Amino acid sequence: MSDVALSVQNLSKSFRIAHQSGSRGYRTLHDELVTLPRRLIDRLRRQRRSTSETFWALKDVSFDVQTGEALGIIGSNGAGKSTLLKILNRITEPTRGAVDIYGRAGALLEVGTGFHPELTGRENIFLNGAILGMTRTEIKRKFDEIVAFAEVERFLDTPVKRYSSGMYVRLAFAVAAHLDPEILLIDEVLAVGDAEFQKKCLEKMENVATKEGRTVIFVSHDMDAICHLCSRCILLRNGEIAKTGNAAEVIATYLGGEQDQAPEIDFARIESEASFQFAGLYNPRGQASTSFSTDEPLLLKSSFAVRRRIEGLQLSFSVFNFKSDQVFYASLSMANPTISVEAAGKYNIAAQIPGRLLLPGSYFITLALHTPKTKLYDLRKQVLSFRIVATMDDRYDGFTGDDLGHVYADVKWQEIDNQRVTDSSHDRIPRARTNV
Amino acid sequence: MPARSQKPTLRIRPTKGWAALNLRELWSYRDLLWILVERNIKVIYKQTALGVAWVALQPLIAAIILAVIAGRVAKLPSDGAPHLLFVFCGLTAWNYFSQTAQRSSNSLVNNAQLVSKVYFPRMLIPLSHTFSTLVDFAVTLVMLFIFMAIYAVPPTLRLLAIPGFLFLTAITATGVALWFSALSVKYRDCNYALPLFLQIWMWASAVIYPTSMIDSPRWQTLFALNPVVGFVEGFRWCVLGRSALTSTMLWITVGMSIFALLSGAFFFRRVERDFADII
Numbered sequence: 001m002s003d004v005a006l007s008v009q010n011l012s013k014s015f016r017i018a019h020q021s022g023s024r025g026y027r028t029l030h031d032e033l034v035t036l037p038r039r040l041i042d043r044l045r046r047q048r049r050s051t052s053e054t055f056w057a058l059k060d061v062s063f064d065v066q067t068g069e070a071l072g073i074i075g076s077n078g079a080g081k082s083t084l085l086k087i088l089n090r091i092t093e094p095t096r097g098a099v100d101i102y103g104r105a106g107a108l109l110e111v112g113t114g115f116h117p118e119l120t121g122r123e124n125i126f127l128n129g130a131i132l133g134m135t136r137t138e139i140k141r142k143f144d145e146i147v148a149f150a151e152v153e154r155f156l157d158t159p160v161k162r163y164s165s166g167m168y169v170r171l172a173f174a175v176a177a178h179l180d181p182e183i184l185l186i187d188e189v190l191a192v193g194d195a196e197f198q199k200k201c202l203e204k205m206e207n208v209a210t211k212e213g214r215t216v217i218f219v220s221h222d223m224d225a226i227c228h229l230c231s232r233c234i235l236l237r238n239g240e241i242a243k244t245g246n247a248a249e250v251i252a253t254y255l256g257g258e259q260d261q262a263p264e265i266d267f268a269r270i271e272s273e274a275s276f277q278f279a280g281l282y283n284p285r286g287q288a289s290t291s292f293s294t295d296e297p298l299l300l301k302s303s304f305a306v307r308r309r310i311e312g313l314q315l316s317f318s319v320f321n322f323k324s325d326q327v328f329y330a331s332l333s334m335a336n337p338t339i340s341v342e343a344a345g346k347y348n349i350a351a352q353i354p355g356r357l358l359l360p361g362s363y364f365i366t367l368a369l370h371t372p373k374t375k376l377y378d379l380r381k382q383v384l385s386f387r388i389v390a391t392m393d394d395r396y397d398g399f400t401g402d403d404l405g406h407v408y409a410d411v412k413w414q415e416i417d418n419q420r421v422t423d424s425s426h427d428r429i430p431r432a433r434t435n436v
Numbered sequence: 437m438p439a440r441s442q443k444p445t446l447r448i449r450p451t452k453g454w455a456a457l458n459l460r461e462l463w464s465y466r467d468l469l470w471i472l473v474e475r476n477i478k479v480i481y482k483q484t485a486l487g488v489a490w491v492a493l494q495p496l497i498a499a500i501i502l503a504v505i506a507g508r509v510a511k512l513p514s515d516g517a518p519h520l521l522f523v524f525c526g527l528t529a530w531n532y533f534s535q536t537a538q539r540s541s542n543s544l545v546n547n548a549q550l551v552s553k554v555y556f557p558r559m560l561i562p563l564s565h566t567f568s569t570l571v572d573f574a575v576t577l578v579m580l581f582i583f584m585a586i587y588a589v590p591p592t593l594r595l596l597a598i599p600g601f602l603f604l605t606a607i608t609a610t611g612v613a614l615w616f617s618a619l620s621v622k623y624r625d626c627n628y629a630l631p632l633f634l635q636i637w638m639w640a641s642a643v644i645y646p647t648s649m650i651d652s653p654r655w656q657t658l659f660a661l662n663p664v665v666g667f668v669e670g671f672r673w674c675v676l677g678r679s680a681l682t683s684t685m686l687w688i689t690v691g692m693s694i695f696a697l698l699s700g701a702f703f704f705r706r707v708e709r710d711f712a713d714i715i
Contacts, residue, residue, distance in 0.1 A: 100444035
């Protein structure tokens with residue numbers, strides 16, 4: 001049986017960006033009074049003020065979520081993920097469109113929302129629980145469970161302002177995680193706490209999503225967590241749905257630089273004494289590419305102009321994996337023999353990233369021109385992306401993702417002195433049995 | 437989309453114009469209201485040396501100062517009652533009113549983190565102060581009874597009308613609180629304007645002088661358009677037995693109180709939907 005748990009139809013949300021008082025975000029009565037005559041005239045003329053413009057944070061978004069499904073929502077910053085979740089949570093109203101929710105929805109937003117520093121742990125459990133929509137009886141019923149999960153038994157009657165940040169986060173997550181909604185909306189909660197607690201949180205959420213069969217909508221930048229928890233995924237781009245489907249596929253689209261990402265980029269000139277002009281990725285056959293096999297070396301070429309002599313100028317790049325963890329950093333200062341780019345001029349530099357270094361997956365490259373620790377001349381964050389694809393020869397014993405670690409270790413195996421029982425003697429045993 | 441027989445639990449649509457008060461939802465969140473009330477009470481005098489003593493000290497000192505000004509300096513009449521008792525009686529009602537208005541007008545901005553992160557009927561935040569300030573009121577009321585004993589004013593059955601006048605005070609205060617808390621989300625000016633506004637309001641209401649100071653009964657009746665006059669005089673009637681309060685004035689007060697509450701509530705609902713975006 002597939003029932004719809006949540007249905008979003010043509011959802012749009014616009015914001016008015018005021019150019020005049022945008023910096024403050026709110027207007028004082030004085031502003032309002034001063035502009036009143038003009039606004040009245042504008043209204044009479046039915047004109048919109050030229051000082052404000054409409055920005056659509058969400059445009060015509062429609063999707064359904066089935067009961068028991070875990071849906072991931074991904075997209076870059078400003079794509080509309082948070083706005084969407086805020087509407088689903090009823091924190092803000094849509095400008096157009098509709099949402100129908102079947103069942104009780106609960107939100108797991110930023111942890112610790114509604115905690116009061118002066119109140120004790122015990123009091124805050126009740127306060128936070130009620131804010132998240134639990135009744136007092138419900139909280140009482142789950143109180144012990146929450147306290148045990150958060151591991152704060154000894155500090156229950158201490159004001160939370162005296163808590164360590166770790167305890168604070170644990171308590172906050174514990175309350176939120178024990179909400180019992182049929183539809184759970186989760187926003188970036190895992191970005192907190194120590195690694196061990198993060199793991200515990202993820203396990204708890206996995207439980208909720210898979211074992212308890214509840215509907216989950218999960219917004220995150222952590223592709224690994226999304227991939228782990230969600231079966232289906234929506235990619236938002238500029239407030240619109242760019243792709244829906246199988247989580248792995250959608251994530252691949254997102255990380256693959258959203259298709260239009262080219263292996264070569266020309267940079268517009270910027271006002272700097274040293275700036276990039278071009279960057280590109282090439283395979284050993286000299287072709288521009290964004291896809292490489294594990295054993296292929298990868299050539300990164302960059303061109304840049306230095307407009308006056310800069311003492312100690314370095315070209316460097318960093319490679320990040322899809323979780324935005326930096327895999328490594330490389331700089332021209334490590335080059336042997338040395339290459340100097342200090343003199344004014346135009347440079348073309350190639351850097352070869354060896355094969356059998358990176359695991360299959362998606363990666364980003366950040367380029368920089370700088371002097372050591374002092375001045376940054378040009379920084380191009382995650383301008384290039386590429387994918388490492390497993391070859392037929394790669395054997396991972398069925399392991400994927402985190403199980404493989406962080407790099408492709410080109411380990412040389414060697415036999416030292418092994419004493420094997422010979423094949424023939426090994427074969428003899430079953431044969432003997434069949435003879436019986 | 438597969439058809440689903442039952443109705444959605446929740447429909448989210450853009451609202452246009454005036455919104456309904458949605459009292460049913462407010463009721464379903466009553467647990468949160470009580471917990472917020474509890475929080476307000478617990479937090480307000482935390483980490484103070486005198487703690488709850490402040491609740492008693494504030495009106496006592498204010499009453500002494502005002503009684504000296506009214507009785508000795510300005511030589512205002514007091515309907516024949518001792519000045520301190522007369523002023524304290526007025527302050528009992530006024531303090532509850534002004535404290536509720538003041539504490540709740542800032543409440544939404546102070547809870548901005550909540551408002552922009554979680555959904556619940558936003559009205560609960562200012563509303564919680566209407567209830568939590570009752571603790572301060574109770575303390576003041578006990579002190580009022582002590583003053584009655586000191587001045588040997590015999591208690592009468594009229595004291596039973598206090599809850600009625602308290603109720604009028606509460607709904608007027610809530611109305612004012614809703615207006616100001618909603619406005620302060622958009623205009624932070626309210627933080628500065630309200631204390632001033634309340635000061636003026638207090639002097640414009642018969643807190644330290646009797647309404648009977650106004651010569652013509654017709655003007656006295658008009659004076660009741662300020663609802664504070666109604667319940668301040670009401671409290672005096674309960675305690676001292678003398679007051680210029682007439683039944684016409686009482687009805688005007690009732691009308692004004694209800695108007696304050698309803699207009700505040702509808703205005704609040706009207707602007708509530710933008711709170712998270714502009715707070």
